[in-house]
Amino acid sequence: MPLEFTLNGQKVSLEDVPGEATLLEVLRQRLGMLGAKEGCGVGECGACTVLLDGKAVNGCLTAAWQAAGRQIATVEGLAQGDELHPMQRGFVETGAVQCGFCTPGMILTSLDLVEQEPVPGDQQIRRALAGNLCRCTGYHDVVRAVRRGAKYMRGEGEEQ
């Protein structure tokens, strides 16, 4: 039986996916989606975060088959052509991206947060991103980035 799910709005169908395969390896190795990264492989770093039916999950702790029939979103699906997603713009403009390894996970986790909390406070942002580790930025700019991205998503303009 093929494994079928929706990836960034497109149906995908894969043959011969073993039961023990993680969603992360299937995305990276079978589907060429390299946005989600394997940092630790054991659920500690959040670099592998993707959205499963809109909710942030660790791709390394999710069996590929858990995605069957569901919607998966990865960072590749966010921009519309050359137009970045508002949350991506927030990250770029605040300098919250250094090496960028953690960024896809940070952005997707933030989208899950903003979905429930359109005007997130700093504490809420820090709490939501507690499972996303960054080796470079020190998090300060990441919090600003999420605030700014959330603002753009609400259709409001530049932050003062």
Added chain:
Amino acid sequence: MSRFLTPATLDEALNALSHPGAKVLAGGTDLMLALRQARLSGTELPELILDVTRLPELGRLELDGPAYYLGAGLTFRCLEEDPRVARRIPVLAQAAATVGSMQVRQTATIGGNVANASPAADGLSALVALDAVAEIASLGGMRHCPLGELITAPNKTTLAQGELILGYALDPPAETRGQAFLKVGRRQEVAVSRLNLAACLDRELSDPRVVLGSCFPTPRRLRDVEELIQGATPGPELWRAAGEKAAGHFTDVCGWRASATYKVPAIARITARALSRAWAQLEARS
């Protein structure tokens, strides 16, 4: 290579589970780690992985009638966010909020948490404080088992092959019960519990419940602490005395090991603080 099955009905699940070599996936945050380990070390993989999270039976959440029921497939995120859980059984909402990261809370379930019986599992102490009784199904029928008896040792339960936890029946805590959960870990978020404490108090202090978790092999109710509180005069004095008594358990059970220098005073403090919070919650309601 493992086969993967997502049964649509409980019957199908129990049939599949009765074969040795079948492993339940109840969220996957622990199972996928174990599989990773097995793959890296070349040990055998389970023949069948059984994803029970889509079974409707496991998604029940009943907190309105005279009997409370929590399906084993409920995720910590759901327990953390459901307003009924926060209102009726805040001790579980608070415990759920401290589990792992948002990503882990999103998939990890209270069924998996109990079945794996990790000594560090935060959900367990709260469920024990709520006197949860597990409802367990197998092809042979149904059995009921209090959580304290189901978990026998770290990572050990009395669950047999073929048995599946469907959910937990709770005695509805009187509306007048104050509840609190506190945890000590290495950092504020995403920390593995080193100690946690769940407390439930009623206004008359007739049935106080104090559960200490993570520092013992299994979460346990501190009966002598509960006796001390029973019928006594509530207040800082009592909470402090209860804390001291609770701390005594650690050295009794675990001996004076190195971490005791840190854990003994920590137990005394979180016990006193949790009791005082639970009581403050009661006061606030009156």
